Each structure stands twice: as C-alpha cells, then as structure tokens.
Amino acid sequence: MERTEVIMDMPITVSIPSMLGVEPPDEVFDAVFGYFREIDERFSPFKGGSEVSLISRGEEAIEDASPPMREVLRLCEETARQTGGYFSAWYGGKFDPSGIVKGWAVREASRMLDELGFRDHCVDAGGDIEARGLNAEGGPWEIGIRNPFDPSTIVKVLRLSDRGIATSGTYIRGDHIYDPKTGKPVTGGFASLTVVGPDVYEADRLSTPAFAMGEDGIGFLAMTPGIEAYAIGRDGNALFTPGLARYMT
Amino acid sequence: MKALKKGLLASSLVMSLGGGLSASLPGALFAQPPAAPGAVKASYSLNSGQYVGTREYAFYGYVKVQATVQNGKLTDIVILEFPNHAGRSQYISSIALPYLVQEAVSAQSARVDLISGATLTSQAFEKSLDAALKKAGALSGSGA
Numbered sequence: 001m002e003r004t005e006v007i008m009d010m011p012i013t014v015s016i017p018s019m020l021g022v023e024p025p026d027e028v029f030d031a032v033f034g035y036f037r038e039i040d041e042r043f044s045p046f047k048g049g050s051e052v053s054l055i056s057r058g059e060e061a062i063e064d065a066s067p068p069m070r071e072v073l074r075l076c077e078e079t080a081r082q083t084g085g086y087f088s089a090w091y092g093g094k095f096d097p098s099g100i101v102k103g104w105a106v107r108e109a110s111r112m113l114d115e116l117g118f119r120d121h122c123v124d125a126g127g128d129i130e131a132r133g134l135n136a137e138g139g140p141w142e143i144g145i146r147n148p149f150d151p152s153t154i155v156k157v158l159r160l161s162d163r164g165i166a167t168s169g170t171y172i173r174g175d176h177i178y179d180p181k182t183g184k185p186v187t188g189g190f191a192s193l194t195v196v197g198p199d200v201y202e203a204d205r206l207s208t209p210a211f212a213m214g215e216d217g218i219g220f221l222a223m224t225p226g227i228e229a230y231a232i233g234r235d236g237n238a239l240f241t242p243g244l245a246r247y248m249t
Numbered sequence: 250m251k252a253l254k255k256g257l258l259a260s261s262l263v264m265s266l267g268g269g270l271s272a273s274l275p276g277a278l279f280a281q282p283p284a285a286p287g288a289v290k291a292s293y294s295l296n297s298g299q300y301v302g303t304r305e306y307a308f309y310g311y312v313k314v315q316a317t318v319q320n321g322k323l324t325d326i327v328i329l330e331f332p333n334h335a336g337r338s339q340y341i342s343s344i345a346l347p348y349l350v351q352e353a354v355s356a357q358s359a360r361v362d363l364i365s366g367a368t369l370t371s372q373a374f375e376k377s378l379d380a381a382l383k384k385a386g387a388l389s390g391s392g393a
C-alpha cells in the first residue's frame with residue numbers, strides 16, 4: 001500500500017507492503033505525513049514563524065532551541081567538519097539547515113515506521129529514499145536511477161534493503177547544463193550523482209556537497225567509508241564505485 | 250574492472266553531448282525549438298522579448314528563470330535564482346582518484362518500486378519558465 005502527499009513542495013511517498021494480505025492501517029500513514037508537516041513548520045526557512053526563521057533573525061538563542069533543533073544543529077556541525085567546511089548551514093548571516101533536514105527527516109519517519117512494527121517500508125521524499133526490509137515480492141526494494149537526459153526513463157536498477165539513496169543533478173536543457181551554484185551553463189562536472197549509504201541521511205547530506213565538487217565528487221565519495229556512488233557524466237558515460245555492484249541486478 | 254586516472258576522467262567529461270543522448274527536460278516547453286521555421290504552428294505564437302518567470306518555491310530555496318523569445322521561438326533561458334546549499338569553499342582533492350568502474354548509460358523502462366532522481370527543483374524551474382512563457386503569449390488567453 002502506498003500513499004503520496006506533497007509537503008515541503010515535494011512529493012513524499014510512503015510504501016508499505018501488505019503482510020499476509022493485511023493492509024497497513026491509514027493511521028500509520030497519517031502519523032508519518034503528520035510528522036513531515038511538523039518538520040516543515042519547524043524547519044522551513046520560508047515560513048516567518050518557523051523555529052529556523054526565529055534563530056535566523058536572532059529571536060531565539062541556540063541554547064533555547066527545541067530538542068529536534070538541537071539535534072539538527074549538532075548534525076550541521078558534524079557535516080561541516082566531515083566535508084572540510086564544504087557544507088554550512090549559515091549563509092550570509094542567515095540560518096538554513098535544509099541540506100541536512102530532508103535526509104534526517106526521512107530517516108526519522110522510517111524509524112517511526114519501524115517502531116510502529118512496520119519493518120518493511122520505503123519512504124521517498126523527492127527522490128531521496130530510505131529502503132527498509134523487503135518489498136511486496138519479498139525481495140530487496142528495486143530503485144531506479146533517473147536518466148538525467150530523459151527523466152521519463154531510468155538508467156539503472158539498484159536492489160536495496162536497509163539502505164538510503166539520494167541523487168543530486170543538474171538542470172538540463174538542450175546542450176546546456178546549469179551549475180546549481182551559479183545558474184550559469186557548465187562544461188564540466190556530472191549530469192547526476194547518486195549516493196547509496198547506510199541510510200538516507202548519510203546519502204543525502206553527502207550527495208549535494210559531493211555533486212558541487214564536480215569531478216572530485218566521486219573521488220570524495222569513494223574514499224568515504226560505507227558510501228557507494230554512481231555518477232553520470234555529460235557524455236553519457238557513468239563512473240561508479242566497485243562496491244555498488246553488489247546492489248546491481 | 251577498469252581503473253581510471255584523474256586525467257582520463259577529466260578528459261571524458263569535457264566531451265560534448267554529441268554522443269547521441271538527447272538532453273531535454275520533461276514537458277513540451279523544454280523541447281528544442283523546431284529546426285525548420287516553417288514547422289512552427291500558428292497557435293505557437295510568442296512575442297519577442299525577455300520574460301521573467303515567477304519565483305517558485307522549492308523546499309531547498311527559490312527558483313526563478315528568464316526566458317528570451319526571438320522571432321516566435323524560445324531562444325534562451327537564464328536562471329536568475331537557484332537554491333544553493335553547496336557551501337562556500339572549493340573542495341580540493343589532492344588524492345588520486347580511487348579505482349572506479351566505467352560504463353555507458355542506456356535508457357531503460359524497467360518496472361521499479363521507486364525512482365531516485367533530482368526532480369524537485371526541476372519542477373520549480375519548469376513552473377517558473379511556464380509563467381515566463383505565459384507572459385510571452387505562448388498559452389491560450391494571452392498575447393497576440
């Protein structure tokens with residue numbers, strides 16, 4: 001059984017296979033989507049009353065932050081350290097932890113499903129996915145990597161169980177690929193970069209900084225323990241870490 | 250398995266897209282302008298000029314585009330605003346690229362449970378461009 005809602009301006013899909021013909025109750029899905037709405041209210045930098053906005057404007061001291069905010073602040077510091085300062089939640093004096101919050105929230109939602117007894121499930125927020133346990137056929141979840149040159153198709157199928165996957169990409173139009181940092185057409189770098197990690201938080205928080213590193217990104221990921229990656233070049237050739245082969249069909 | 254040195258990777262990346270894969274975003278708005286001017290249908294009438302699209306919300310930030318129309322055709326799109334979470338400093342890798350495997354990607358339509366891809370801001374991009382093209386008279390009820 002599957003339900004999709006649009007929250008934080010992205011489609012979020014929760015998929016839970018039926019067990020012995022019994023469908024998971026609606027209340028389970030209600031709880032997960034309710035959680036994502038709470039996350040949006042607290043962490044959106046675009047809502048003036050969100051806790052992120054309060055901190056950004058200096059109206060709430062970090063020492064007074066809520067427990068989930070303190071957790072996110074801790075993860076921001078950790079990721080800034082691990083990416084050599086490449087990730088930062090502060091830009092021009094403004095606080096914006098969105099690069100951490102998405103993957104973290106998807107992982108929390110997945111843990112919520114675990115605690116409710118639904119061991120097998122997928123949570124997909126805008127293409128960043130936590131795949132837990134098994135799918136309806138009793139096998140690993142089959143996750144396609146979207147074709148950056150033709151988004152109606154995929155280029156690869158990965159079979160994932162108890163893993164997270166996240167993809168960063170470019171804007172492609174005609175022969176132009178745009179750099180997400182500058183908005184200008186680029187001649188180097190990858191068309192898309194997919195990261196598989198022990199969970200979606202690890203995959204998501206590394207995919208964006210690694211993508212922005214251009215050609216260095218796949219090297220950075222290959223040297224990161226527990227992380228595998230599939231990078232698609234602008235020439236239609238892919239480079240991937242050898243460890244990814246274990247997820248290929 | 251094939252080992253690639255960094256220089257090889259860099260040279261493979263500067264190759265152009267001429268290799269056969271056509272690149273376009275979803276939706277008719279992103280199709281290449283028709284090659285033959287005569288193929289433009291009367292209903293596809295755009296007024297020349299530059300049109301700034303709406304500022305579209307994506308969770309990671311805002312997206313805004315500017316479309317340029319010349320002789321009834323969409324000739325350029327400039328991205329005026331992007332979400333930016335990449336950080337400030339450039340990551341410099343001084344370590345040789347580890348062993349990687351290379352393969353040519355090929356489109357497939359296999360059935361899967363879910364798809365991982367960077368679609369979020371593309372959709373905001375598309376909405377903003379759509380608004381810019383409405384101003385240019387591309388859609389019914391407006392323009393010439």
